Amino acid sequence: MVSIKSIHTVVPSEATPNGTFLLSQSQQIKAHTQALTIYIYNSNHNHNIIDTMRHSLAKILVHYYPLAGRLRMIEGGRMEVECNNKGVLLLEAESTNTLQDYGDFEPNDALRPLQPAVDYSEPMENLPLVMVQLTRFACGGVCVGFGISNVVVDGISGTLFVDAWAKLARGGTLGEDEKPLFLDKMAILKAETNDEKPFTASRFEHREFKQLPVMIGRCDASEESKKETDLAILKLTREMAEKIKKKANDDGCLEFDHEAVTAQKHWRPYSRYESIAAHIWRSACKARNADHNQPTVVLTVAGIRNRLKPPLPLNYFGNATHPTVTPTCLSGDIASKPLRYGAQKIREAIELLTDEYLRSAFEFIERQDHLGCLRPKLNRESGCVEGPFLGNPNLNIWSWMSNMPTYGPDFGWGRPVYMGPGEITGDGRAFIMPAASGEGNLSVAIRLQTPHVEPFVKFFYQDI
Template sequence: MVTILGTHTVIPKEETPKGLLWLSDNDQLWRWSHTPSIYVYNPKQNNAKNNNTVVDVNVLVERMRESLSEILVHYYPLAGRLSWTDGGRLELDCNAKGVLLLEAESKKSMAEYGDFTPNEPSIKELIPAVDYSCQINELPLFLAQVTKFHGGDGGFAVGILFSHPLGDGLAAIRFINSWAKLTRGAKLDPSELPFLDRTVLKPTGPLTPPLFDHREFKPLPLILGRTDNIEEQKKKTTFALLKLTPEHVQKLKKNANANNPSPRPYSRFEIISAHIWRCACKARNLEENQPTVVKFNVDIRNRLNPPLPQNYFGNALGPTVTPTCYAKEITTQPISYASQKIREAVNKVSNHEFVKSQMHYVAGFENRWDLIRTPYLEKGEYRADVPFFGNPNIILGSWMSMPFYEADFGLGKPFYFGPGGVCPYDRGVIALMPDEDGDNGYGVVVYMHFQVDHMKDFIKYFWEDI
């Protein structure tokens, strides 16, 4: 059980620009709620050479509060509030109402939380809670909770909620790492400051018809013989965390590149995604002629011409989807076959003209809900118009290359970072994260929610096929 000892509203330390900040069409594409994550620290372990110094929670929170106020001068949009326009767009009022920092204490030791995986119900108490029944313009866009664990281990958790319309994963991590850097007494380099003007993603000139068939915004394949995915939505699911060591990754690379028709080796993402796709098709026991795809997002910061400014703060993700394949092709062909299909999806979003066409396509929708709908079940209802990425498809989120372990608040690097929650129903969402125990970050952790009926077979194939 966690007791909240204090709640602090933190505003920018200095006067910041006021008024509306235009949000790009890319910012409009994602759920308007917050993304939860958690960092866990063991300063006693990190400070073993310094007489096992135990950090005082009051001192730590005060340092974090001061540095948060300082970093908000540069990231002042986070201290604002969202609202809806009459046309159904999100807009941001930079009103400096502030963010929330919570100070908490747990009656449980760090060890009692186990491995901190997001399926553990108790993990939720380490992350701030948001009342989404409030008006959107009342909700803070960033919340952090610092929890001191019970006992002599000196451990802390920092639970984070970051509003998705304000930025993607890379934007959030850069903010948190800069905040941590100030907290531990270091100075920010000018190159680390955010670029806040999102109009660089605003289509110029009149909207033009799409030059490509943007299948990434269209319905995904259904189970053969079905007209909707409601039956799949109702099936029970379970959670698993699978760790790929650097040796596992190298073996997969060797297998995939043995049949690679291209001189460029397949990347970690391409071969791990292909491996997951093959195992999912096998575990689901799909019919041979069952169409299936993998959908994911690609960082487009350096894929535009010219590229976005360094440290662009916002959402800069290009959705993409593989060519539609038959399950038999994915399961019987070498892993290089599925790897190549993943690469083809990546290559789409590496094309400046494709991304530009995608921007015009999205801007052409008067109501963005026609593209995304709501990503959550409402009042327990299952809806055919809600995006569903589960059986027979997969949606992947890759955070493998993000510098999570640079978030040192003066406690040393975190010994654990992970998502703060998992989808309670199968939407096929699988997250790829860096493994802190890996060699130079090449180990990979696979967080996945999958239908109960198929999870055992998925894990079986996952290890057998390596």
């Protein structure tokens, strides 16, 4: 049982700029939701750590002052951040459980009380951009449940913020290269070419803005979206992950993708993400047992900092990501053809995001009369995003493989023994992430329609 002991609104400890903080075109299409992450610490401190967290949070907000503001809607369904110093929310909680009661802390409903509850029935202008819940366990361990606006911040910016906050909490100071860089979004992420030739969005198909495939015989995904789902968590040892990668790269050049592969002048082996994501895709297609000709895609979100020309600085503050979708494939092909077929399709989606493509996408967004047509809608009563249905027959696969627990933030209690997403909702959504055991082991957490979970697990391990 978790109980809230105190609630604090934390504002910057010094005066900060007022006014508005511009959002890029890339940020404008994000759902107005909180990305939830948990950090678990095997701490055993008896002093009142809430004061340390509160004071250091006030100090770091001086540098990250837009996070103390609020989102607001402006003309054309666009959003901006009002830097009004309303502060962030810090909750102090206690749990009667011990760390051992939560097992490996991988995403499930039992973790929900360890995360700050977001009341999406509140107007956008009232919701803090950052919410933190500090929970002390009966054994002395600590959980930091961290929520931050998906619109304002991506994984890199969020990590920079939490790491900088942790450094101040343990008594350090920030160097100039550790401070966020606020750039003019209109100048950096604008839709224009370098050769003065105007872009036209029609130069690219922009699959990310189109309807995803639905089940054969259906005109929409309404029926599939109502079906009950369950979460499956699968363990991958380092050896198993390497075996999947080797399988994707050793299948040989096949007739169906030989031209696509050999056309690349500098072809490189498929990565762990490409290989494991393809393995997940194939296992899901088999488990769903759809018609061979059932169209299917994988949607993912990729960072674009290094894809733009010139590239954005590492400490650029904002959400610099963009959705991308694989070419439409047939479920039977993904299920029956060798693994490199799916891996190649996933690679094509990621490599689609060139500077030219991205600036075309920015122009496409900019030209919309109202961005409500591109942004997932939020049901304020349920807190659920009502955007494009990403489940059956499709998947939405995220990678957390670079966020290894040993590199998590140290608030003065040592490195976290686990870090990962707080919850996984929606059919077809999957995360590939480090296992709590470390040593290069991974976990795959995926939510599927209930009848598909058991066969998915069977095919996942059977095909390794």
